[in-house]
Amino acid sequence: MxxxxxxxxxxxxxxxxxxxxxxxxxxxxxxxxxxxxxxxxxxxxxxxxxxxxxxxxxxxxxxxxxxxxxxxxxxxxxxxxxxxxxxxxxxxxxxxxxxxxxxxxxxxxxxxxxxxxxxxxxxxxxxxxxxxxxxxxxxxxRAQTYVANRQRAKRGVVLAPLDEAVLKYVGHYIHGSTRPGRNPDAVDPELLPEVLAVVATAEQAAEGLEIHRDPRRGKHATDKQDWKRMTTAVEEALGRDHGRLAADAVRSVAFLICSEAADRTKNSPEPDRVVGPGAKTALTFTDEDGGDEQEWRANDSTQGAAAAFWAFVTEHSGNDVFTVEDKNLGEGVQVHFYADTAARVTTAVPGRNGAEPQYRVEYALVDGMSGYRALLDTFVGGGCAALDPHGPWMLDPEELERARKGRDLGKSRP
Known part of the structure; x- marks a missing residue:
């Protein structure tokens, strides 16, 4: 030994x-x-x-x-x-x-x-x-701070005292990708009022905006489009009112505000937006990819139709095609998450004397989760006839594909 x-x-x-x-x-x-x-x-x-x-x-x-x-x-x-x-x-x-x-x-x-x-x-x-x-x-x-400063220097980033104070407040001075928070004790007291003014500007810019859940990606996923919208609003406001802030500080404050907004809704149930005498009372939800089906009836459920459908989607997250159908009226909506499109299906010729019914299928582009929520709420509240404002609706699938490619090309342009 x-x-x-x-x-x-x-x-x-x-x-x-x-x-x-x-x-x-x-x-x-x-x-x-x-x-x-x-x-x-x-x-x-x-x-x-x-x-x-x-x-x-x-x-x-x-x-x-x-x-x-x-x-x-x-x-x-x-x-x-x-x-x-x-x-x-x-x-x-x-x-x-x-x-x-x-x-x-x-x-x-x-x-x-x-x-x-x-x-x-x-x-x-x-x-x-x-x-x-x-x-x-x-x-x-001390060593982590040294590494962080070296990495910033390699990117050509030079931080002013206020930038450093903002990053310390958010908790990003050492690690820019960690979960943000509010750490006033980490900031020089003389700079704290300026830091709080920066955060207040960001809060005002995000007022009225929300980051909803995205049931397509699981129980706690957040809507990327909502996140991007809030980030843009915050960064534009900071650029206007605090133009000397370094980009690192601006991004961290936007991350803070978005994270807090997402936390407010991440664990909350999907709200029921549709009420009134004209709302649907019986619907069938189908996971077209997995073949699962669920019946929803207003009298038997503690959830409204929209909340129940999005809960169904959450349970089958990872799949891309779902249908909401009113079998009594022979109409429904099919959503295609993989393409940001939807179809409304109505009965053109009812089935009689053993003959199969004939359906009219129309297609439309959908603008992310907010678009899907609005589409579903409208259908639950008034059926396919109420969906005209969510168009234009196209009968030709090839026309839909051209419209989808044109939209996606426009999004990819700077």
């Missing part, structure tokens, strides 16, 4: 006595089962003395050895000769010699940031001096 000779906090390599010798031991990488791997290589008493007295040299040796551990992969051995070759140049050289040596050696500099390196000195290659205030305690957030 090895005796520990020198240890520091966290993952900083430790020195152990192995028989009559000393070895530097560190955990790095993982095996095929994702368990951490442990590596070690021999060092001398002179190296131990430096490691014990000089945290900066200890950290620099560590970040130079880490790439060798990565090269070992999930099963390979550490290249001990290469590791030993790092010892004298890093631990026994002068600061200038160490800096010159490390310019030609792969290192994980982000680790130095985590342990307090002066970033400006580090980026100038003055690694030893950059660690004059290094600590044994890692600051993960």
């Amino acid at each position: 090895s005796d520990i000779v020198l240890t520091r906090t966290g993952w900083i390599p430790r020195v152990v006595r192995d028989g009559d010798g000393l070895r530097l031991q560190l955990g790095a990488g993982a095996n095929a089962n994702h368990d951490p791997r442990t590596f070690s290589f021999p060092i001398s008493k002179a190296h131990l003395d430096v490691l014990r007295d000089d945290l900066a040299r200890h950290l620099l040796l560590w970040v130079a050895v880490l790439p060798l551990c990565s090269a070992a992969g999930t099963e390979g051995p550490l290249d001990e000769d290469a590791a030993v070759a790092l010892l004298d140049p890093i631990l026994l050289g002068s600061p200038a010699e160490v800096d010159a040596f490390l310019r030609d050696v792969p290192t994980e500099l982000i680790t130095l940031v985590r342990y307090g390196a002066d970033i400006a000195l580090m980026e100038r290659g003055q690694l030893v001096e950059s660690l004059h205030a290094a600590t044994e305690e890692a600051d993960i957030q």
Whole structure:
């Protein structure tokens, strides 16, 4: 069993006595089962003395050895000769010699940031001096901030103090894709009023807009078209009233406002919009892809027809074609989610004396979920005869296909 000779906090390599010798031991990488791997290589008493007295040299040796551990992969051995070759140049050289040596050696500099390196000195290659205030305690957030700023710099993004404050408020200063929130304590109190003014502008722009659920994509999915509409409204308002805000800050505020709007409706039941004496009282819902069918009767259901249909769609999400039919009147609506189109079907010639009825089928384009909701509400409230405003309705499927392609081409144009 090895005796520990020198240890520091966290993952900083430790020195152990192995028989009559000393070895530097560190955990790095993982095996095929994702368990951490442990590596070690021999060092001398002179190296131990430096490691014990000089945290900066200890950290620099560590970040130079880490790439060798990565090269070992999930099963390979550490290249001990290469590791030993790092010892004298890093631990026994002068600061200038160490800096010159490390310019030609792969290192994980982000680790130095985590342990307090002066970033400006580090980026100038003055690694030893950059660690004059290094600590044994890692600051993960400092390293994450450094990476985020580097990535923004690569995109040519320069943040003003207000941009930084807005991103910190939303929770996107480090990770721009995380779930947004409101974090006033993360903002410099002097900048907080300006940040709140930015958010207030966004809230006013989104007033009256909603982000509904999209039952076509499951129980908790939101309507992408609604999201895009609200995003556009917020971004335009911020561009008008806060034109100096960086695009990153504008996007994050829009994301915040849209996420909050979606949360207000995500877990809410589909509202019943159709009431009155003319509304349908008995309908059949059919999943044309899966062959499932459900009867709905007003007297037997706690939901209105529209809410019940969208619940049926949610249960069969992933399918693309559904029908709502009033069998008593011989009319119905078929929706084609894959193409944003619909068909209304009416009985042209009733079936008599054993003959099959003949149906009239007309097609129309539909503008996303809002269009489908309006179409269904109109049908439930007044049947196929009330659907004329949702046209133009086309008898020829080829004419519908031409209209659909023309619409889709128009959407793809900038």
